[in-house]
Amino acid sequence: MNVYRRGSRIWFLSVCVFVVIILLFYLKQQSPPPTLEPLPGTYQYFRERDFYSKTHKLGAVSHCDTRFALDHALGNDEIRSTLKGLLASYATTMRELDTETWLAHGTLLGWYWNRKLMPWDTDIDVQMPAKDIAKLAVEYNMTEFVYPLPKTKSSRRYLLDINPHYSIVSFRDVANKIDGRWIDQTNGKFIDITAIHLDEVDLVSGPLTAMFCKDGHRYEKQDIYPLEQSDFEGVEVKVPAKSDKILREEYGARSLTNTRFHWYELFRPF
Template sequence: MNLTTLLIRLCLLPLLAFSPAYADADFLDVRTSLDRDRSGKRGDPKDKYFHESTFHSHYDGRFAQKEVSADVRLDHLTALIRTFLSTMADLGAETWIMHGTLLGWWWNEKILPWDSDLDVQVTERTMGFLAKYYNMTEYRYTIGNALNDEEPVSRSYLLEINPHYTIRGTEDYLNVIDARWIDTENGLFIDISTVRVDHEERKKGREGALMCKDKHTYLEKDIFPLREGIFEGITVKIPYEYEWLLEEEYGAGSMAVTEFEGHKFSSTSKLWEPIPGWVRPPKRRPTRKRPPP
């Protein structure tokens, strides 16, 4: 039984509603079954809200003690995006995919097999709505077991809003992610970023200027009106000028090169298939120049 083909919605109403978090939602507030906080909180700057795990930057260490094995990671990410999109649709919260997630959609409407996180965006109005009514709410889904033919399992997802989302400028570099949708079983998450009106650029005459705290900039006509598509078997919104946005961010080669990260795109199966025997090359160490005599 495959997780990607059996995703049954059990309940979309919040099962647990916590008080809004105006400071860090720490380990003791949100832990599930772990007895140790593996987030990077102790080593992070004090004004940073989200603390990624000490073992990998794409995991929340409050919910995980190690990486998910590569053979099931895509199944967990698929459940993550499907539950998120389904929940947002029920809440009436408009969202769209972006960055590497959008690139995966462009190739074959699937998550890129080497990805370990997902990216979506919302408007400032939508983020305010989620922060006011749904911050720190947990949603439980019944999901098919990816590893065998046992009965579907129940899994919970947490919607957590960064209280710093109200700070609009790019100077708040510690909090460029405005919210996350987190798998409370393994710590994998979706980054949720807010697209805001760029008042300064509009004053300079740049019509329809938009910005994110991560320093990405857009025009309204690049994103709106949103198009509809299918991603991992569920309806999804995508930005209007999706090809132009992908080329600007990743280069034209991102939509042309068919070998990447140990995978080759098959024109027959329309899948990124593993290249047999591929081994990741070691990282090059920077060479030090000898000081002048």
């Protein structure tokens, strides 16, 4: 009888140890990667005021530049019209300045699905080559541009602001992942601009094909180039050559097939 009890106790303890090991392994897999310490000598340049949505129709947070943010959250319609104005003014201005730029991240996902902003989007993301960010920093930084709003008789002022840390090419510069912003001075909504760099490590192994930005995203050169001309919210834009591959790697394969998300039903009309 004592042998039986001892055996049962050993079996029970073994099961407990096994469960604890499995639990620790699971928690390790689910835990976020360790946060890097800020790069010495840097500080966070861009700062936002966050407005939290009380409706499921929009994303959880709407960011506005602290210098121009209002004292209240923008309504859904105002956010949409502001984003469309930002997009049209930015795309037109970058063409006039002979600067290469293309849609990225969630904005590119909206383009993939229906050539429009996702219904819940509260911001716009674009990318551009590092050389063009440098050009804007030297020649046009802190320039204000006046642009007429689409389908209205009014106009708005937009500020091109390049992060002074744009030339730091390091994943450790965690406070300055955004290299520039195109800001609506009426309410502080903005377009995030991130620079794409060539990976110098490839200089040793062969032709330069790897590209990356400071927020940790990596690409093959042929995934982005040659850029394709397209339409987004009625505005002429450019998108990467292999947008579907980029989106799968960033958001997962289901992002291109799952038609229900965030209380909305998605469809591709083409």
